[in-house]
Amino acid sequence: MxxxxxxxxxxxxxxxxxxxxxxxxxxxxxxxxxxxxxxRGWTYRERAPQLLGRCHGYPFGRGRRPRAWHAVSGSHDGREFTSFEYSEVVGHSDVDSNDSAERLYLQVYAVKVAGAPVLTVRRRGVAGVVAGRLGVGGNATGDPDFDRRFVVEGDATSLTPEAQVWLTAHPRPFRVDGGEVLVWDEGRFDLGRVEPALEQLGELLTRARLG
Known part of the structure; x- marks a missing residue:
């Protein structure tokens, strides 16, 4: 040796x-x-641990050691927003585990909306689609076709028919909590994704009763 x-x-x-x-x-x-x-006239923070207080409920909290980095904030089309990189570790590091540890990343976009109800809308998985077709869990919006495709938790009255049509064509999940509407993409923070995501979120806000 x-x-x-x-x-x-x-x-x-x-x-x-x-x-x-x-x-x-x-x-x-x-x-x-x-x-x-x-x-773009926005502010930037490399690390923003204070944002973790806003990261609860779906899609957060699947792992451990959460981090909030690369936060930009400012105004877009007259709406105040924040976008940042959220990450957490899932899996295990021990040799006996078949699920190896890795850090998963989300890029989050949050827009302030005064008076918005608490609401989460997300696509159903395969099992959820089957359950929806069987009528398990009931209908949240009253539109059977929409409710077969989406899980709606919270106040569904803001999901107007126009919003449901838009979501069917643009099936991205979102949640409303604490006076903010949040959408997200998988992956590391990319500044080039901020404005397109905010444009798309703005389209949803004009069609839904979200404040």
Whole structure:
């Protein structure tokens, strides 16, 4: 073993080199997000742990060690918004587990809407679609076709027929809580996704009774 000491040196150099490369890439990415936010008149925070207080209920809380990073906030089409990267660790790290630990990421978009009811709307899974067809759980909106496709929790009166048509064509989940409407995408934070997501959320807000 003593004659192979150089492999430890090589390993240390590889690990150290990767660490430097990753750190430089992260800094470039962070600087690009900050610069892009400034160009749009938005503010940027690299870490925003205070936002975790707003991350409860679906789709949050599936794992552990939650983080809220890369938060931008400002105004878009007259609406105040915040977008940030939420992540949490799922799975386990022990050798006996078949479910290895990994960190999952969501990019969250939140728009302030005064007086909005508490509401969650999400697509049904395969089992949920079958249950919906069987009438299990009842109808939330009174539209059997819509209720077969979506799970609605909370005050469904804001889901106008126009909103239901829009959601059927754009089936992305959303939730309303604490005077905010939230939608999200899977993956790391991408500044280029903010404005399209807010445009789409604005379309939903004009069709639904959400404040």
């Amino acid at each position: 003593a004659g192979h000491w150089y492999w430890y040196v090589v390993l240390a150099l590889v690990v150290g080199g990767y660490g430097v490369w990753y750190l430089r890439g992260y800094r470039r990415r962070t600087a690009a997000i900050a610069a892009g936010a400034r160009e």
